[in-house]
Amino acid sequence: MLTLLTYKFITHRAWPLCLALCLDIVLGNLWVAFNGGISNPFTSLLLIFIVIAFLLLPPTFALIVVLISILGQVAQIGLPSLLPGQQSHTAHALSDEMLKHAMGMVSGFVIAAAIIALSMYYLKRQWFQSEKALQNARERQLRDEQLLTIGAAAAQLTHDVATPVQSLRLLNEELQECDIELSLKQEFSEHLGKVEASLEQWRDAAEDVRTRRQHNYTIGEIITQLRQLLRIARPDAQVNWQCPERFKTAIISADRTLFPAIANLVINAISAGERSHQLVVSVQLNLTLVDANPQLTIHILDNGDGLSQAQQRKIGKSMTLSENGMGIGAVISHATLERLGGQVSWQSTSEGTLTLVLLPVTAYE
Template identity: 30%
Template sequence: MAPTLDSFIHSAARQNLRQLSVIRNIALGGQILALIFFSQIRDIGLPILVLGAILALYAIVITTTWWRTFRYPVITELEFFCHLLVDILFFTALLFFSGGASNPFISYYLVPISIAATTLPLRYTWAITILSLAAYSWLLNFYLPIPALAPGHHHDGVSNLHILGMWLNFAVSAGLITYFVTRMARTLKQQEEQLTIQRENQLRDEQLLAIGSLAAGTAHELGTPLNTMKILVDEMVADQSGSNDDLNILQQQIEQCRLTLKQLVATAEGSADGGEDIALRHYFDRLFERWQLMRPGVQANIRYPDNLPDIHTRLHPTIAQSLTSLLNNAADASPDRVDIQVRWDRQHIELCIKDYGDGVSPQLRGRLGTAFTSSKPEGMGLGLFLTQATLQRYGGTVDIKPGRESGSETKVILPIQDVHAR
């Protein structure tokens, strides 16, 4: 199944949460060592039992989070944001019982801010920054005093001025990290997305080249048996004393196959000229006429809006093949009835195809358009892949969605590159 944008986001969030668990373990280990040192080697009056209980609860959270990343792989950005909030909450609780803003480890608040700036959208990052700054500000006034951590607080206001300076330095640092690091992270993410798109386009072009080479060889191989079939059918038609509708239809289909192969060769030889200059109304009339010769049993309801502008333009020959492929898909799904509507202006062409078949399941819809994915049991999964690749090459889009009552609706939007209004 082709990866989607949501799957990439969830995968990145899962990896980020695992990295956060590593950082949590390092921080937890350092806090445990500090607690042992200040309780066994140099006692400074810390509430050991309370701090130990907080660290034990934090260890449970870390273990649960690590298990969560393997047991349930889908992790959203909101959940990752909540994990950072939990870290801020635990860190604030630890600081409350260990001197508040006078604790030298108060600057650890910058860690969740930095993590948010590199991994989360801007709104989440600012929320983490504001909450961290609010927690720091709260700890300026509400905390359990530890005299060893603020030895000069009872002499004069110098200590308070120092702590206020630390708060101001933290606020400036947090603001700079939030603003600039998020911008740099967003730039890197955009570059990664562009590289991903380039790799996908390169892979698609390689697949198209392979399919094109195969099509050229197949066209050459089909030429001889089609010519033989045409000769035999012509002789059978000539030998029939009366009319034979089946033979006539077979004769028409074979002739259409021969013309299609000839057109394939002509398209390959003359694709550089970009197609002939033609009126759009005449272009689509001819397209639908050829398609109905191939699918005579399909009841096609073709509609043009009134007052369409008389636009002349050049459309590459492969575009007609792509549109014909979409029409054939609709005819396969709904042999009795296909509704078609075409409209255009000076900028775009819009083709809507409505069939009344079984429709496309939501699971398959996200995969349609990738190579070797088909909604038909006998399909090879190349038609829609080639169609999308061709139309995207010329700036077009293909959207397939369920119909209002039944079947599917296919919408093609194609920009007009070279417009001549007459």
């Protein structure tokens, strides 16, 4: 068969395979025409080409093959009379009974071709969806393994830092009693307090994850917590917060990992704008209905250079090298929000990169 020879030895491209299939169908119909025409019981074997078309070709090319196959069957009614040595059968072939039989054979072929085409299209679509789901599962498993490694390293680091911080606390108490500059004492105590607060927040978040404990936060409380985190992480950046007052009482159920997950996205937006010397980020919170369920939508817009199509597909799903690191913050945020029942996506706009976060709302009056 020309199709198999083309597929195996020449190319896997769609249009040469479609052409080879059409030639196979023409040759098959000529063979049938020389051996009894439409009354040949082996004419149903031509349905095999439709199956092959849907296995090897995109739907558009496969549909062309289906139409060529049907036209070939219709041509079988008058084709034998045009072939040398077949004219003697023409009178019998065009009798009323044989014409009805021929029309029935053609109708049966068309119905069978339609059933096979629809079945193969459905099965192929299900197959591609299963392959895509399996690929996504593999990517999630790899991402989770990477995050587990990072989490273990972070836990070890926190454990190792706890003892030196306690020692620094004792030294700070002694420092406060010494006769040195007051501003130095205050600055040292302030920075030490930030480190201790961060460690305590990490312990609380880890305990929430371990026990699967969730808390109810209003949108107003979420904004307050995020502002505090950003004031510590990026005090030099300007973040414009926008949220209608009537939505600030809506409740989100989540653990404490929600705050660093969203804060990481805002920090990434600040870093993106920093490369364009724009340290202004807009964060807009709103409530929308998604499938009749209220959702908190967070739009984080930076003034950076935007993301390419390849970056938009990979960001948050896998660790990829970038100018500022491995993109670990986006991966952790993506995994955390997904675990909390939310979603996060990125898209380029004329102004920069828009990060869209969706979170389910537990209660809203």
